[in-house]
Amino acid sequence: MPLATLPSLTPALPEIFLAIAAMLLLMLGVFSSEENNTRMVSYASVLVLIVAIPFIGLVTEGRSVTFGGAFVTDTFAVxxxxxxxxxxxxxxxxxxDYLKTQGIERFEFPVLIVLATLGMMMMISANDLIALYLGLELQSLSLYVIASFQRDSARSAExxxxxxxxxxxxxxxxxxGMSMIYGFAGTTSFDTLARIFHDSHNHISVGVVVGIVFMLAGLAFKVSAVPFHMWTPxxxxxxxxxxxxxxxxxxxIAAMGLFIRVMIxxxxxxGAQWQQIIIFISVASMLLGAFAAINQTNIKRLMAYSSIGHMGYALIGLAVAGAAGxxxxxxxxxxxxxxxxGIYMVVNIGTFACILLMKRDGRMVEGIDDLVGLSKSNPALAMILSIFMFSMAGIPPLAGFLGKLYVFQAAIQVELYALAIIGVLASVVGAYYYIRIIKVMYFDDPVDELDRGISLEMKTILVVTGVVIIFFVFYPAPLLTGAESAAAALFHE
Amino acid sequence: MIIQGLAFYLFAAITVAAGVLVISARNPVHSVLFLILAFFNSAGLFVLMGAEFLAMILVVVYVGAVAVLFMFVVMMLDISQAEMRAGFLQYLPLGAMIGFILVMELGIIGGSWVIADNVDKNFVAPIAAVKTTNTEALGNILYTHYIYYFQAAGMILLVAMIGAIVLTHRKRLGVRKQNIGDQVSRHPSDTLEIKKVSSGSGV
Structure with a gap:
């Protein structure tokens, strides 16, 4: 029996780093004193995640595949x-701060986030159906646990x-779905699958199409696109x-990356087989995101519907990528x-930072009504939240507008006019509930004031996200060039 | 050949019958026992296919560990069969219709099944022509070609372990736990006090 050669580890360096770091963080948390181990592990986790960023940048020279073709890195993955x-x-x-005030300050929280991030990175780099599944499960399992992290609260457990x-x-x-595709092709490797479908795209069996549809359903669940969105709110x-x-x-974002990689x-x-499905999912998500959010009174539920809608807009891009030609x-x-x-990420982080600051007498509140009179009690916070809301609604010249503009432009280029028109209409409806929040903050009579103190970290996050959203229009180059080379990596032939 | 054929039909028929009994048995404990029967017969099917390693793993892992775990859970839970069966007739038509549609669809897919041309060229780890045992063939790729999957599965199990501890472990006050380190490092002088008792006076 010949000895196997060691696979090249360089492409997977960031993942290996995160895996080892996560285990070390766990040890650090277990074996350090109990008073401040959560703080320490939190800071160390942030450091680990930040240090991992140059690592992913290190390995980008074209497209490199390792572990017998199961793992790929390219500019898209980066x-x-x-x-x-x-x-x-x-x-x-x-x-x-949240963990402390809720009394759930435990060091496993940051460790689980690091492990979830590892899973996300593995699924982004998956080049094989098994690798895809393992990454997805690592991510999901960590997220299930942290969703019920506040285990004494029935809602969190639910x-x-x-x-x-x-x-x-x-x-x-x-x-x-994967088993059906494997049953047709006899392989789980993406590269081999691409070659087979390239050679035989005239006679694709029903089984393969059904397999793709099942895989689409599973992936749509992970990005919470309609009709697999029920869990989100x-x-x-x-x-x-x-x-x-x-x-x-x-x-x-990770699941969207996976979605793109699998489909492209x-x-x-x-494309002829799955493009219509993506168009349907996209239209349904945009419409549901726009209409179902109107009646919401809880801001977290509102954000859930808003994110369903945003996934719909993003999927327009995938529908475009499925067009022939x-x-x-x-x-x-x-x-x-x-x-x-990219823009979605920035604006959501900013908005959730604002939501995390919604406290009254030290207790968290989540109703939209609780924002009443914020413009008087905390004008700076009201101002910045308005910027985020305007951006999500797609008001020029904020970043959210440009994001939508690029997506609709791409749709029009390949003559998907209906999709672009529905998108515009849905964002008009969506603007209603985003701007309602601004109206509540600025024009309704205040009842009780929210607490004021904002920690330095939160201030920094709010200022940075706000600045990015406002000034993106003047200096979009970094994101644009990054996205351009990332997209080009997928169409490498 | 004929014995193999007979064995196949025997194992297959018992597996399917046991599967039906799992969901129709009134007593949950009986359900688990039928599940074990189904596992054993599936193992027999694997042996017929020449996958003896999978067959043994099925018996060891599923019968030995999973089914016994099920048994514990079933015995600990207070499941009222009458309650679970309430509304059975009400949902029967809808369920039967969905089941029928699914069976039809599966029939269409299975009937029109096509396998890609030259599929044997696509295999990632084709079994070598030289006769090897299953265990050897699996062992040869599991820690080499499939090291990534193996390690990833390990990470998933780690998360499962952390998750179980995070969600269930509680610090209880007033519980005396064994601390082996303390026990071992205890010195006789910490606990023993030697007193000279002068004779005739008592302690």
Whole structure:
């Protein structure tokens, strides 16, 4: 028996680093004194996540594949991983005060976030169905646990359980689809699958199409796109607020990255088979996100519907990438989607930072009514929250407007006019509930004031996200070039 | 050949029958026992396919660990069968319809199943022509080609362990726990006091 050679570890360096760091952090938490180990592990986790960012930058020279083709890194992976790492680190910083006031200050929280981030990075870099599944499960399992982290609260436990049961169902759908694709092709490798579908795209069996549909259903669940969105409002409302903030950004961006990679990579030749499904999911998500949010009174539920809607807009980009024809136009679709996700991340982190500051007499409040009169009691916070709301509604010249503009532009280039028109109409409806929050803050009579104190970390997060949202229009270059090279990496032939 | 065929039909029929009995048995303990029967017969099917390692793992892991765990859970839970069966008739038509549609769809998929051309060229780890045992073949790839999956699965199990501890472990006050370090490092002089008792006076 010949000895196997050691696979090249360089492409997976950031993942290996995070895995080892997570285990060390766990040890640090277990074996240090109990008074301040949460603080220490939190700071160390943030440091680890930030140090991992240059690591992912290190390995980008074209496309490198390792572990027998199971793992791939390219500029696309680097872009999405950077977004995920930044958002996970920010969420740990934001969660510090919350955990303390809620009495759930335990060092496992940051460790689980680091492990979830590891899972996300593994799924972004997946180049094989098994690798995809393992990354997805590592991510999901960590998230189930932190959703019910506030275990004495029935709502948090309910959120975790609901997420777990429905997530297991979605995993089942995904695996069933994968088994069908494996049954057709005899391989789980994305590269081989792409070659097979490239060679034989005229006679695709029903089984493969059904397999793709099942996989789409499983992935749509993870990005909470309609009709697999049912869990989102309940889980977002029940989970502790920093966890909701994490759910709204990191896993969604990672799952979107995975969605793009799976659809463009192995199934890129089968655009005709899955494009209509993406169009349907996208339209349904945009409409549901716009209409179902109108009646919400809880701001976390509102953000849940808002994020469903945003996923709909982002999926327009994927629908564009599924169009037959010019690779450059398809790459434009992915690029617009990546820009959209970047802006989505910034504005969501900012908004959740504001939500985490909604306290009255030291207790968290989550009603939209609780924001009444914020413009008088805390004008700076009201101002910045208004900026985020205007950006989400898509009011020029804020970043959210540009994100939507790129997506609609890409749709029009490949003549998906209906999709663009529905998108514009849905964002008009959506503007109603975003601007309602501004109206509540500025024009309604105050009842009780919210607490004022804002910690330095929160101030920094608010200022940075606010500045990015306002000044993106003047200096969009970093995000645009990043997204452009990331999208180009997927259409490498 | 004919014995193999007969064995296949025997194992297959018992597996399916046991599967039906799992969901129709009135007593949950009986359900678990039928599940064990189904596992054993599936193991027999694996042996027929020449996958003896999987067969043994199925018996060891599923019968030995999972089913016994189920048994404990079932015995600890107070499941009222009558309550679970309430509304059975009410949901029967809808359930039967969905089941029928699913079976039809599966039939269509299975009937029109196509396998890609030259599928044997796509295998990641084809079994070598030289006769090896299952265990050897799996062992050869599990820690080499599949090291990434192996390690990733390890991370998932780590998260499961952390999760179980985070969600269930509580610090209780007033519980005396054994601390082996303390016990071992105890010195006789900490606990023993030697007194000279002068004779005739008592302690």
């Amino acid at each position: 872009y999405i991983k950077a977004l995920v790492l930044v958002s996970a680190a920010t969420v740990i910083i934001m969660s510090k 959120a975790g359980l609901k997420y777990f049961v429905l997530g297991a169902l979605a995993s089942g759908l995904l695996l069933y 309940d889980v977002y409302e029940g989970a502790p607020t920093p966890v909701t903030a994490l759910f709204a950004v990191a896993p969604k 990579g192995p199934f890129g030749e089968l 010019d690779a450059a136009l398809r790459a434009d679709g992915v690029e617009s989607m990546l820009i959209y996700l």
